[in-house]
Amino acid sequence: MSTAAWPAREADETALPHFTVSRTARAAPTEEELITGCLAGRQLAQKQLYDKYAARMMAVCLRYAQTTFEAEDVLQEGFLTVFRTLGSFRRECPLEFWIRRVMVNAALRQHRRNAPLVAVSDAEYPAALASPEFTLSNYSFQELLALVQELAPRYRMVFNLYAIEGYNHREIGELMGISEGTSKSQYSRARAILQAKLERLGTPPRHDS
Structure with a gap:
């Protein structure tokens, strides 16, 4: 935060004691x-x-x-x-x-x-589960963000809560008002959707050096 400017002085400065102000940036709170x-x-x-x-x-x-x-x-x-x-x-x-x-x-x-x-037909999404070798951590945040935003809301919420926030499926069920089994199913479906989208786009995994 920049320091506020001192107000202009209209009084005769010779009447005031002379001193020098050292302007140093304040440490962040x-x-x-x-x-x-x-x-x-x-x-x-x-x-x-x-x-x-x-x-x-x-x-x-x-x-x-x-x-x-x-x-x-x-x-x-x-x-x-x-x-x-x-x-x-x-x-x-x-x-x-x-x-x-x-x-x-x-x-x-x-x-x-x-x-x-929001009405979404399950027929629009692949029924098969993502392969065990499919690892989302191989892709960059920006590559995944747009695809995650395209997920149906229920899949997007479960995916984020489990894969990013670290909640388990029982906790997700309580947060979203669904069963633990439904949470597991929707997370698996979300991963399958993302895999299908990435394969369709031909996006190669990111390899960190």
């Missing part, structure tokens, strides 16, 4: 300082917290949303929840992890709101 400032309702602290985490949280929201506009809605709702419920943060994990969970929950709420509006 610590996580604890950001939390304390936000809990006190300081707008500067809220802006600093938003600026620090917004880009990373937008990447999370994009995986769950079908469009950038949708992701921005999730991001906004998520940060409103962050500022409203920050007092419940118990500091048992890094603040970023807690904010990430808030964003995932915001995405789940949006999914529940939109789910009745």
Whole structure:
């Protein structure tokens, strides 16, 4: 954050003691300082917290949303929840992890709101499971992002929760109101869809050196 400009002086400066101000950049606030400032309702602290985490949280929201506009809605709702419920943060994990969970929950709420509006035929998707050799980690984030966004909402949610966030299928079932078996089935179907799309595009795996 740049330092605010000093106001212009109209008084005779000879009447003031002469001193030199050393302008040094302020160190970025610590996580604890950001939390304390936000809990006190300081707008500067809220802006600093938003600026620090917004880009990373937008990447999370994009995986769950079908469009950038949708992701921005999730991001906004998520940060409103962050500022409203920050007092419940118990500091048992890094603040970023807690904010990430808030964003995932915001995405789940949006999914529940939109789910009745989305009709998808299972016939449009391959019934076969992805081969065991198919590993999504061989592909870059950008290669996968567009394809993940094309998944039907229920497949996209389960895929992200299991493959990215690390929830198990029992937990996903509780979060989404589905059975553990349905979660497993939809995750397997999502992987098969992604494999089919990548093969159709002829996208070679990324090989990290």
